Amino acid sequence: AQKVTQAQTEIxxxxxxxxxxxxxxxxxxxxxxxxxxxxxxxxxxVFLIRRNSxxxxxxxxxxxxxxFQKSTSSFNFTITASQVVDSAVYFCALRDxxxxxxxxxxxxxxxxxx
Amino acid sequence: GAxxxxxxxxxxxxxxxxxxxxxxxxxxHTALYWYRQSLGQGLEFLIYFQGNSAPDKSGLPSxxxxxxxxGGSVSTLTIQRTQQEDSAVYLCxxxxxxxxxxxxxxxxxxxSRLTVL
Numbered sequence: 001a002q003k004v005t006q007a008q009t010e011i012x013x014x015x016x017x018x019x020x021x022x023x024x025x026x027x028x029x030x031x032x033x034x035x036x037x038x039x040x041x042x043x044x045x046v047f048l049i050r051r052n053s054x055x056x057x058x059x060x061x062x063x064x065x066x067x068f069q070k071s072t073s074s075f076n077f078t079i080t081a082s083q084v085v086d087s088a089v090y091f092c093a094l095r096d097x098x099x100x101x102x103x104x105x106x107x108x109x110x111x112x113x114x
Numbered sequence: 115g116a117x118x119x120x121x122x123x124x125x126x127x128x129x130x131x132x133x134x135x136x137x138x139x140x141x142x143h144t145a146l147y148w149y150r151q152s153l154g155q156g157l158e159f160l161i162y163f164q165g166n167s168a169p170d171k172s173g174l175p176s177x178x179x180x181x182x183x184x185g186g187s188v189s190t191l192t193i194q195r196t197q198q199e200d201s202a203v204y205l206c207x208x209x210x211x212x213x214x215x216x217x218x219x220x221x222x223x224x225x226s227r228l229t230v231l
Binding site: 006033035037042043044045046047050091095100101102103104105106107 | 145147149155156157159162164169170173203205207218219220221222223224225
């Protein structure tokens with residue numbers, strides 16, 4: 001069975017701090033996709049990134065970076081120099097490439113204080 | 115509009131009443147999903163549509179829940195004889211491609227918040 005675990009329920013940081021959101025997944029599939037979504041206070045989930053299981057290259061996009069380690073089944077998300085606008089709930093998700101069901105973790109609520 | 119549209123945005127109902135929640139996906143998106151988000155919880159998968167058919171209904175919590183999709187577009191999630199535990203935000207998402215080529219990004223609506231008194 002597939003499972004996504006986000007052990008951090010809430011994280012609170014001060015603006016400009018770096019913060020890492022953890023994601024650990026379980027799947028028996030050999031090929032799959034991993035995702036991160038952001039849910040700001042307004043409520044609408046926004047797609048941030050997709051990573052294929054066969055591509056372990058880390059990715060950086062501005063202040064965001066993602067560390068995918070297949071050996072530890074982890075797909076962690078780091079925000080560098082956090083800003084108040086980063087305050088949101090962040091969800092990690094998993095889907096096998098042959099299927100359709102996307103499984104979400106419970107989410108991590110990030111508070112960034114000015 | 116360009117995005118996934120859901121209505122109503124808020125619905126308050128009395129226990130035992132039936133409710134219908136509507137989702138209008140992004141034009142051309144063949145895949146449509148319903149999720150439920152309870153207060154402070156993650157997203158619980160309910161059902162998936164590919165075109166008008168629903169290959170997997172296993173996520174529906176009980177037989178009081180049903181969903182349909184017509185014309186490969188609009189979908190309706192119906193909850194009969196609502197219970198207080200049905201209170202949640204019901205999220206709809208669509209995806210641009212079919213099952214074999216779908217790279218998986220989901221485009222979400224703003225959700226329908228259901229409160230059962």
